[in-house]
Structure formats: C-alpha cells, structure tokens
Amino acid sequence: MWALTHVANKGDRLALLHVVPHGGGAEADAPNLATLQALCRACKPEVEVEALVIQGPKLATVLSQVRKLEASVLVLGQGKPSPFSCLFRCRSEEFVEQCINKAECLTLAVRKQSKGVGGYLISTRWQKDFWLLA
Numbered sequence: 001m002w003a004l005t006h007v008a009n010k011g012d013r014l015a016l017l018h019v020v021p022h023g024g025g026a027e028a029d030a031p032n033l034a035t036l037q038a039l040c041r042a043c044k045p046e047v048e049v050e051a052l053v054i055q056g057p058k059l060a061t062v063l064s065q066v067r068k069l070e071a072s073v074l075v076l077g078q079g080k081p082s083p084f085s086c087l088f089r090c091r092s093e094e095f096v097e098q099c100i101n102k103a104e105c106l107t108l109a110v111r112k113q114s115k116g117v118g119g120y121l122i123s124t125r126w127q128k129d130f131w132l133l134a
Contacts, residue, residue, distance in 0.1 A: 001040070002110045002120065003075035010046040015069055018053045019061045059098055071105050078111040078123070100125050 008014050018033050030053055037051040054061050066074055076096050100107045100123065109123040119133035 001043070002077075003073075004040050004044050004047065004049075007073055007075060007108075008044060008047045011048075013048040013050065013069075014040060015065070015071070016040070016049065016051045017062065017065055018051075019058045020053065020055050021057070022055050058095060059102075062099060063102055063104075066103050066105055074099065074103050074105055074107040076100075076107065076109045078109045078121075080111065096123070 004014060016033060016037055033051045033053060037049050040047070040049040052065070054065065062074070065071075076099055078096055079092065096109045100109060107124065111121045111123075113119045113121055113131065119131055122130045122132050124130075
C-alpha cells in the first residue's frame with residue numbers, strides 16, 4: 001500500500017509481484033493477492049494494478065520482472081528485524097539488499113516505524129534507514 005499512496009500517480013501501472021519457490025503452493029497465495037489487488041484498485045482507481053504470482057528463485061525472478069515490465073521504481077516491503085538478526089544476517093534482509101544493489105531501477109525498501117514513533121524507514125542504494133515521517 002505504501003507504493004500506492006506515496007509513489008504511484010494517475011496513469012501509472014502498479015505490479016504486485018509474489019514469488020513462490022518451485023513446487024510451492026502458488027494457488028494458496030492467489031486469493032490474498034487478488035484481495036490486495038482489489039483493495040489497491042478501490043483505493044486509487046486511476047492507477048492500473050496488476051497481480052502476478054510467479055514460481056522461481058526469488059532474486060532472479062524479481063530482477064527479471066523488473067526488466068520485463070520496464071519498472072522505473074521497485075518497492076520492497078521490509079519486516080522488522082528479529083532479535084536473532086543481530087546475531088545472524090537474515091535471508092530476507094540479504095534479499096532486500098541484493099535487490100537494492102542489483103535492480104536496474106530505483107529500489108526502495110520500506111519498513112513501518114514502531115507505533116510510538118510513526119513514519120517509515122526507507123533504504124535505497126544511497127541512504128540506509130532514512131526516516132520518513134508521512
């Protein structure tokens with residue numbers, strides 16, 4: 001939703017991409033993605049919203065879809081790091097970092113700030129954990 005409210009403008013196309021590993025249950029994720037697509041369309045009808053479920057290796061699939069769709073901006077949702085991520089680098093954090101460094105377009109990783117503080121933490125190729133109060 002952050003991409004829809006902060007990045008997308010009238011006439012833009014928003015692609016919701018969900019990547020599942022080979023042999024994964026892509027069918028199980030389809031209803032959730034369809035619900036998100038309908039919510040996005042209702043929230044901002046002037047933006048074309050497309051939902052894609054693709055099987056394959058996560059990083060390679062995302063990067064190939066960025067090229068195929070000629071995306072100008074890639075927005076990645078980022079969860080809060082767990083207490084263990086201080087000890088071991090989390091796979092999802094590595095994935096986000098690799099997307100930021102390898103994608104051929106502007107890539108933003110977005111994480112909602114804690115409830116008491118508000119705003120978002122944004123990471124890009126040039127700035128890590130920039131606090132956006134919006």
